[in-house]
Amino acid sequence: MGTIEVIQADITTLNVDAIVNAANESLLGGGGVDGAIHAAAGPELLEECRKIGGCPTGEARITNGYKLPAKHIIHTVGPIWRGGYKDEIDLLRNAYQNSLKLALNHNVESIAFPNISTGVYGFPKKSAAEIAFRIVREFICKNRYPKKVIFACFDEENYDIYKAKLIG
Ligand code: AR6
Numbered sequence: 001m002g003t004i005e006v007i008q009a010d011i012t013t014l015n016v017d018a019i020v021n022a023a024n025e026s027l028l029g030g031g032g033v034d035g036a037i038h039a040a041a042g043p044e045l046l047e048e049c050r051k052i053g054g055c056p057t058g059e060a061r062i063t064n065g066y067k068l069p070a071k072h073i074i075h076t077v078g079p080i081w082r083g084g085y086k087d088e089i090d091l092l093r094n095a096y097q098n099s100l101k102l103a104l105n106h107n108v109e110s111i112a113f114p115n116i117s118t119g120v121y122g123f124p125k126k127s128a129a130e131i132a133f134r135i136v137r138e139f140i141c142k143n144r145y146p147k148k149v150i151f152a153c154f155d156e157e158n159y160d161i162y163k164a165k166l167i168g
Pocket of ligand 1: 009011022029032035120
């Protein structure tokens with residue numbers, strides 16, 4: 001059975017097997033955590049992403065980590081919040097689930113997630129955290145990998161929500 005940790009950190013600095021990127025469907029970079037990951041990994045990441053040719057919302061794709069301490073980057077696309085009427089909850093669940101499946105298939109022992117969709121995509125932070133915890137807890141109970149899941153929170157609000165969820 002794997003473990004869950006909550007930290008406040010810039011995900012690009014973490015020495016783990018894989019970090020997850022909150023990307024967009026083009027996989028060609030953007031702002032927020034996506035921009036930080038591309039900047040830290042270097043231009044070879046963009047080259048590999050170009051070859052992949054995009055990723056639909058809720059799915060995930062894996063690349064090398066290049067200049068990052070992390071060996072792999074798992075790129076997933078969370079939903080844009082549109083009031084909850086556009087399947088956003090299921091799509092966010094899928095983004096976590098499909099990232100974890102890729103981690104399992106690549107024998108990833110340690111993985112760090114950012115708070116997918118809770119930045120410019122506007123997903124309500126508390127519901128996003130509930131979804132993230134539920135999916136991760138279920139997955140690590142049933143599967144051999146990953147053994148350690150880190151929720152790497154960046155903003156104070158998410159960090160407080162996640163710390164409370166870890167206890168409760
Ligand atoms: N490390 C960890 N978390 C971070 C970092 C970082 N270095 N920087 C920001 N965050 P966002 P989204 C947190 O907007 O909402 C991009 O342009 C941030 O505080 O990065 O899924 C993509 O290309 C927030 O909690 O991603 C897409 O177009 C979380 O990361 C779009 O944004 C997610 O915020 C995706 O939007």
